[in-house]
Amino acid sequence: MSQKTFALLAWILVLGAILIVVVLVSLSLGSVNIPLGRIVEVIFQRKGSVEHSIIFDLRMSRILLGFAVGSSLGLSGVILQGMFRNPLVEPYTLGISGGAALGVCLNIVLGVSKIGGGLSLPLSGFLGALGVILMVYFLSARKTFRIQGLLLTGVMISFIASSLIMLIMAVSRVEELQGIIFWIMGSLEESNWFLIITMLLVSLAGLLVAYLFCFDLNALALGEEEARHLGINVERTKRMLFILASLLTGCSVSVAGIIGFVGLAIPYFIRLLTGIDYRFLLIGSFLAGGAFLILCDTLARTVISPLELPVGVITGIIGGSVFVYFLHTGPQQLFRKT
Amino acid sequence: MIEARGLGCGYDSRFALKDINFKAAENELLGIIGPNGSGKTTLIRAITKIIRPQCGRILLEGEDIDGMEFGELARKMAVVSQGCDTEFDIPVEDYLLLGRIPHRKAFQFLETERDMEIIQRAMDLTDTARFRKRSLNKLSGGERQLVFIARALAQEPRLLLLDEPTNHLDIAHQVKILDLIRRLNRENKITVLIILHDLNLAGEYCDRLMLMDIGGVHKIGRPEEVLTYQNIEQVYKTIVVVEKNPVSAKPYILLVSEEERARKQSKTERSGHKNK
Numbered sequence: 239m240s241q242k243t244f245a246l247l248a249w250i251l252v253l254g255a256i257l258i259v260v261v262l263v264s265l266s267l268g269s270v271n272i273p274l275g276r277i278v279e280v281i282f283q284r285k286g287s288v289e290h291s292i293i294f295d296l297r298m299s300r301i302l303l304g305f306a307v308g309s310s311l312g313l314s315g316v317i318l319q320g321m322f323r324n325p326l327v328e329p330y331t332l333g334i335s336g337g338a339a340l341g342v343c344l345n346i347v348l349g350v351s352k353i354g355g356g357l358s359l360p361l362s363g364f365l366g367a368l369g370v371i372l373m374v375y376f377l378s379a380r381k382t383f384r385i386q387g388l389l390l391t392g393v394m395i396s397f398i399a400s401s402l403i404m405l406i407m408a409v410s411r412v413e414e415l416q417g418i419i420f421w422i423m424g425s426l427e428e429s430n431w432f433l434i435i436t437m438l439l440v441s442l443a444g445l446l447v448a449y450l451f452c453f454d455l456n457a458l459a460l461g462e463e464e465a466r467h468l469g470i471n472v473e474r475t476k477r478m479l480f481i482l483a484s485l486l487t488g489c490s491v492s493v494a495g496i497i498g499f500v501g502l503a504i505p506y507f508i509r510l511l512t513g514i515d516y517r518f519l520l521i522g523s524f525l526a527g528g529a530f531l532i533l534c535d536t537l538a539r540t541v542i543s544p545l546e547l548p549v550g551v552i553t554g555i556i557g558g559s560v561f562v563y564f565l566h567t568g569p570q571q572l573f574r575k576t
Numbered sequence: 577m578i579e580a581r582g583l584g585c586g587y588d589s590r591f592a593l594k595d596i597n598f599k600a601a602e603n604e605l606l607g608i609i610g611p612n613g614s615g616k617t618t619l620i621r622a623i624t625k626i627i628r629p630q631c632g633r634i635l636l637e638g639e640d641i642d643g644m645e646f647g648e649l650a651r652k653m654a655v656v657s658q659g660c661d662t663e664f665d666i667p668v669e670d671y672l673l674l675g676r677i678p679h680r681k682a683f684q685f686l687e688t689e690r691d692m693e694i695i696q697r698a699m700d701l702t703d704t705a706r707f708r709k710r711s712l713n714k715l716s717g718g719e720r721q722l723v724f725i726a727r728a729l730a731q732e733p734r735l736l737l738l739d740e741p742t743n744h745l746d747i748a749h750q751v752k753i754l755d756l757i758r759r760l761n762r763e764n765k766i767t768v769l770i771i772l773h774d775l776n777l778a779g780e781y782c783d784r785l786m787l788m789d790i791g792g793v794h795k796i797g798r799p800e801e802v803l804t805y806q807n808i809e810q811v812y813k814t815i816v817v818v819e820k821n822p823v824s825a826k827p828y829i830l831l832v833s834e835e836e837r838a839r840k841q842s843k844t845e846r847s848g849h850k851n852k
Contacts (some may be wrong), residue, residue: 242670243686452685453677460674461661463626468731469650469678514666517685 246518249511253522257305257529264304264536265297269543299434300426304535304549305528306437307426307494308504312527313444314486315501316508316519320455321479322385325509328502329487332374332392334367336399338491339422341366343406346417356430359421363492370395371484383476385462423548424495426535437493444486445524451479455516497550499557500527506561530557577602577767578623578653578735582632585622592618594791596632605761605768607778609802610788611812616771617658619788620737623769624655636735650678653735654728656721658743668715668723669708672698675730698729701764702756718749725756736760738770742777750774754781779803779826787811803827 266274272289280289314329329335344350345362374395378387403422407415428434454475457465462472487501508522534552541547579599586592593615600606608616621627623634625641634641636652654675664671672695673687699705702722707715712723721741728736738757742750758781761768772778778785779799787794787802789811795802805818808829815837817830832840 240687240692449685453680456674457677460664463621463657464661466626466646467624467650467655467657468674469645469647471646513670515670 253525260529260533303434304426304532306441307490308531309524309528310441310486310490311501312504312523314483316505316523317483333370333395334487335491335496336396337370338363338367340399342421347410360492367488421495424497424550440489452516459514499553503557579635584631585629605783607782607785608771609778614788654731654733656724656728656738658739664712672730675727695730698726702726735767775829
């Protein structure tokens, strides 16, 4: 095993360890603090107790969903930044979040959720996201996959969607407004285990599929023409990766709302740490995205407990501050070129 | 080895290349020369399937490249293009391993012993092993060009395409690069297709030259057949003097400034008057 492979494996272990620590801390903290040492005991031995129920029904579900959503966003971000060769692209740049939000807004205003039940909100969000994905794809990628055109189309569709959302909000009633705002702010509170498990499977499947393209992404880092010289079918790769990243984003947004920053900053940081090798970047962003979102969610529900902050607020404030701090005072050479 | 038959291609509907016919034999070092905009790079892009021919065919070892997968193509030929990203922050060794991508099997995620052997050999050939740990964007222009060639060699190509590899290099590096390419051609039996702007270097190093003129082939032949002052003046619209290199006896092209040309002309006119 080469030295580099060894170093990358070590990074994966470190990230895995961080993830486990974050999960344990998150299980232990909350309105009722359960000491770290007792968690294992509670999980295995005290079924039916109050603590067992807190850990499983309240905290574990959020942790699993947080992991699934965070890792999907991190993965989607690293894929998109790789194929666009642009560190400022993030999962929401393509207008997918706007489409999902629009779908949910329409659902709430038209009162579908009252009839359709709990699954109808994520479903309408997903339909909205899917609509945007198809629109962006067919507008700019049907014949040849023009990557800059794709980006511009996505940004414009974002604008249109957010304008339409404002329009809907302007004419909707107060209780509907609350529902819309609550959804847009993003939350990991989800009691439906079917959704949580589905989301977990989606993120894992996303990682597996993305991993098949790790060398294509490595080659694409050299530019599209160079990638072709290395035997990559660039057109096909871009199409597949776009669809994959879109689906990951669409699923995340429709389940958890719009949680910013994870898909932008996590891939950026991971790349700074280890350089450009997607064999590691994919796994690294996946693990780090999951751990970061679980951590932020833990803070969101404990900082001003018993009140709860929207998790997107925490990801933005913490992530953004760290990012800006490093950008201006941290090791400068890290930020020169990605 | 590589052959174009009635090739026409270009961007949009405008034809940049018309009716190109040429053939590079096995183990040949064929130079492509011609003015800016004559379609040299376009020809390379057609051979590498970046753009599709609008008519005609390109054959690699007798097989039409249109029916070949990108991966298959990349196992047979490697390209050192002008567009290589020079600001890429990646250790040289990792950069060279990218050249092994076409040879990877499905689900092979780690480097094999053989991969490491091949990039070691590529580094030995190009004399780049001493900066294997350094980052690509920290190398000088000449060193970087050697690394680009090493990455191409990591693909184990039978055909090597180079687009102005000596651009912006000092004379020592120009000679070093071209000596290397010639050695690869002679000793490692790699067929080479190389675009060069410097006619003297082209004449010195290539077995044959292909002189291109706006979208077509003006002449193909040995350097002394192609690099005549008639051909050059016709294609480049520039007055030149062709001499012989005293060491290699290859054609050597000299340029003359406008001032000197005027002086010479007035001199001949004056001497003409005297003779009268």
